[in-house]
Amino acid sequence: MLGTDDSQVRTVLARVLEEDRTALAHDWAGPETGDGGSPQLRREAVELVEALRQALTGTLPVSRIVEQDPAVRDALTSLSERRARAGAQPSATAMAILALKRTMLGAIERHTEDSALRYRAALLVNELLDSAGVLTFEVYSTGRERIIREQHSQMLELSTPVVRLWRHVLAVPLIGTLDSARSQVVMNSLLESIQANEARVAIIDITGVPTVDTAVAHHLLQTVSAVRLMGAECVISGIRPSIAQTITQLGIDLSHIVTRGSLADALATAMQLLGDSGRPGAVSG
């Protein structure tokens, strides 16, 4: 659509933005965005209009202004981020940007009588602000995704505490689904704690794991063999009857792993294992 990108229209539009800058920003920031026209919003509106004006006097083609002009991009990004923090819907923000069209078209009308010029200017405004609206939406969703990622990683750390149950005995109470990312975190922190506490027995309690399928079982087996490589024993506890049935039905072989029904049983087993490893005194400690 190179038709919209001629210099005459750009000059006119830049002049409109230049002369009516404050009026435009005021008109638009007031009623259209629907939050009473706070000074913050007005400043952002002025910034955006100014950035658009400078971009129009520059050499960048209209279709790429929003994408590549740093000032326009920054103005749109900060506007979208602020509104997202204030709890606005992304569609409302995009609509607000699109509402700038009407304000700008009104200003153009006041400036020129030439209808052909008006038409071309309208096309240009359309192209410019459509991509601006899309950008605000994009910024909104990227922000959301970042928050989700952060929360996900926080959850990973929160949900895998390694607790010391007894001298040389550690326990990991697992809560929630065990996927490969989580089992990696569990393994890491468990192995580090084994080294730090000189643990001889590690108990993995899966009472809080809702289902055990082949993938989960695979992760458990991996953890057990890593613990064994470190020179400690591993006991899995908290296997509920329904889970025991599922494991048997799936044909998962856990026969070479010590498993117990409850954490209490597992602790008793751990005591026995400690006794076997040649330190009966450790049990009384």
Added chain:
Amino acid sequence: MNAGLPILRLGDILLSGLMSDLDDKTALAFTDELTTRIADEGIRGVIIDISRLEIVDSFVARVLMQLAGTGRLLGTRMIVAGMRPAVALTLTELGLQLTGVRTALNAEQAMELLGWRRPAEAAEEAPHAS
């Protein structure tokens, strides 16, 4: 036939450690020296400390498993001690589980597994009851 790795003898136990960059020749020489000494000196237990190894690849893993197998044939218990968490993770991911190799957290625990106890420990146990 000298691998350049120190092998200490404590009673009927041999204590040795692997350093990083273990190559083929050193590994063979080490196995050779160790087995000869096991047979000659009537060794009951062997401890190999690998706490200085930051990487254990399939080659080193195989050397360790072969050592354990050879030791068992000679009537000796071999214990690999001090594996780092990162190494344990990598080995598990590679599916190398060091079958047949006994592991211990550190050389001290390996000694205990072979029946050694610190004199202090025996004394320490009694007061705990109070």
